Amino acid sequence: MKRTVPKRVAASAVAALAAIALPAAPARAADPLPCAAPAACVWSGQDGTGLPGVLLFPEFFLIPPILSARNESGLTWCLFADPFYTGARLELDPGETIRALPYPARSAAPGDCPG
DSSP states (O other): OOOOHHHHHHHHHHHHHHHHHHHOOOOOOOSSSOOOOEEEEEEGEEEEOEEEEEEOOSSSOOSSSSSSEEEEESHHHHHHHHTTTOOOOOOOOOOEEEEEEESSBBBEEESSSOO
């Protein structure tokens, strides 16, 4: 006797595995976080909570790390997971808000991410 798995069960299993195996995407937002400075505004918590900060120059070691950001600088910023511009990286484009980064950013530099 041949057993088969119903298609909807197989599709659910594939979706569940993808959710586990794939890294989380940043929560990019349509409604921007408040940022009055012509710079990249950053926060140590998600959704613009925690300690606020402003990125004007490259920062090789951010304390505390960044968990949300709004870019009003007119430049793309590269946010790195590790100090000294290493580890996973994510571009924060001009005018973009990210309410929840997929990792705490521990360094940042203006310009496109390398690689």
